[in-house]
Amino acid sequence: MSSARPEVLVEDQKDDGTFRVHRSAFLSDEIHAAEMQRVFERSWLFIGHESELAEKGEYRRRKIAGRSIIFVRSDDGEIRAFHNTCPHRGAIVCRQDKGVAKAFQCFYHAWTFNSRGQLKGIPGKDGYDGGTFDAAERSLKPVARFESYRGFHFVSFQEDIQPLYDYLAGAREYLDLIVDQSPSGQLRVADGSHQYSIRANWKLLAENSIDGYHGMPTHQTYFEYVAEAGGLGGKGGKKLHGRGHSLGNGHACVEYWAPWGRPVARWVPIMGEEAKPAIEAAKAEIVERQGAEKADRICEWNRNMLIYPNLVINDIMSTTIRTFWPVSKDYMEIDAWAIAPVEEGEGEALQTRLHNFLEFLGPGGFATPDDVEALESCQIGFEAGGEQWNDVSRGMKREALVDDELQMRAFWRQWVAQIEGYEIDDWGDAPLPDELVTPDAERTWAIT
Known part of the structure; x- marks a missing residue:
């Protein structure tokens, strides 16, 4: 099935709180061809x-x-x-x-x-x-x-594209949080990568990678496993909390606290007592070097970030770099690498990190097969016809929480601007009245 391109691809009514994406964006050969020329030829x-x-x-x-x-x-x-x-x-x-x-x-x-x-x-x-x-x-x-x-290399096929530093915009802060895990400011990509494919449109993985709404229902098995294995504790016990952020130029991030451990540097019982001294020492070093507030973000908090159009960096129970490339309108190929501070060497901390990488993020882990099934299910659903629009308006009229869809709207605003050939300078939602702005509010979910 090849869907014709409609007059309106993205309906973005900020004042009314309505945001919809026409499903032809996932089904049209014409749009796929336009993406290769207008998105991938004109981005970093x-x-x-x-x-x-x-x-x-x-x-x-x-x-x-x-x-x-x-x-x-x-x-x-x-x-x-x-x-x-x-x-x-x-x-x-x-x-x-x-x-x-x-x-x-x-x-x-x-x-x-x-x-x-x-x-x-x-x-x-x-x-x-x-x-x-x-x-x-x-x-x-x-x-x-x-x-x-900071060691991340990019290419662009457009000679007059803006400098990479400017293009990254707010994403630089979150890259810094990853690089600054290392005392020397140097990271190392683990040898080897994961390569797999998904029979779905590439933009579904862009959405999925920064979608806090699907975590609990789709990956419930993993949360049950973490709870049973003694991976809980600290801030909020069995609760997850955090926020979504638009970072400019189509980039977006969801930053949140979760019960799993982090090799840099949050110990939980599932890691084993033998790993505790090294992880606690790593945290103490980061506190001394970066200060308590930034160290808390580096050590305790998780980030799923999309650098537009197709780079995902998951700094969660392991740190992963993932790229995904459209082959056709309904097929993509994915590459994924684990990355860590060089100081971890070949020791226990690195082994813990790689185990976590495989356990949750690997093609055979708890999360990735769930996500692959979900995205392929969406693609089949699009082909079924009937409904013509996807709704991406969750949280549009409130301060964005971790399970809202501000992140996806940021991506889509940049995407449609490139497809339609115009420039934008605002990737967020309409400003909220003062009574709806709650900077300290955080969405939480209980793990059952």
Whole structure:
């Protein structure tokens, strides 16, 4: 089924508290094509973390919005990103997903490029004598824009896009909370990744990743497991509480307290007594370095953040980087990595973190299979017809709570602006009257 594009894709009535998304956004081949051109060609896209390229010549081959890109630390120590195509006749020059190499050679005609992308070898070079052949012009082409923030590297195919620092907007604060877990300010991506797919539209995972409303009903089994395993305690006992935030430029976050432990740095009984001293020492170090208030956020609180359009960083019982790429209107591919402070080394804290990563966030964990089933169920429901609109108006007329949908509205406002070709400067809801603003209120749920 391919749904035609309607006149109105997103109905956003801030004063009336109405926000709806037309389901053709998930069903239309035309809209999928427009997204590739207007969203993924005109946004900053995460390509990798600096720790993945620890030594000179180390590279990763990444597929970014359908393009094959080489992410490499060159022999001069600089990190670069190149289009993975030979300037001669087009074949890819990097044929492995990762490795260490002094050079990249096209297997078709053996043109050879160094790790800085410079053309250095041509069989039968004399065949070009007398012409206008310029080796520099036939070097690997860098991506249009390539910038980083605190070790997180992004590319953009739009030359005149705003600087990454400005694009990240309010998301920088939440990236800082993750990086500042490390005494040295350095993180490390664990070797290996999870790769899987979902038969659903990519925007469903964007929504799901920052949706506090689905947590209790969809992942009830996990909360029961945590309770039975002794994972409760501290602030609120069996309650979760927190808030949703719009961070600008389509980015959004839900920040909340939950009963599970955090390797940096909240110990709970399920981690075992042997892990307690190291985790408590890590917390004491963060308090001394960052102060009590920020340390409380770093150690005790959880964050699920979407950096528009398709980067999710879950800083919860483990810290996870996840990207998801649309292949078609109803199929996406996902990559996920665990990330941790370098100081954890290979010790107990890292093992606890990786166990938590697999237990909840892995493709076979408590959460991910639930989410995959839910999103594929939505896609089937869209195909069923009848209803034409999704309602995304929860909490629109109150101060946003953790189970409200402000976060999704922030995403959709940026998405529709890009699809329709206009700019916006406000990703939040209409200002509330003073009597409805309750800064100290927090939505809580009991775990039964």
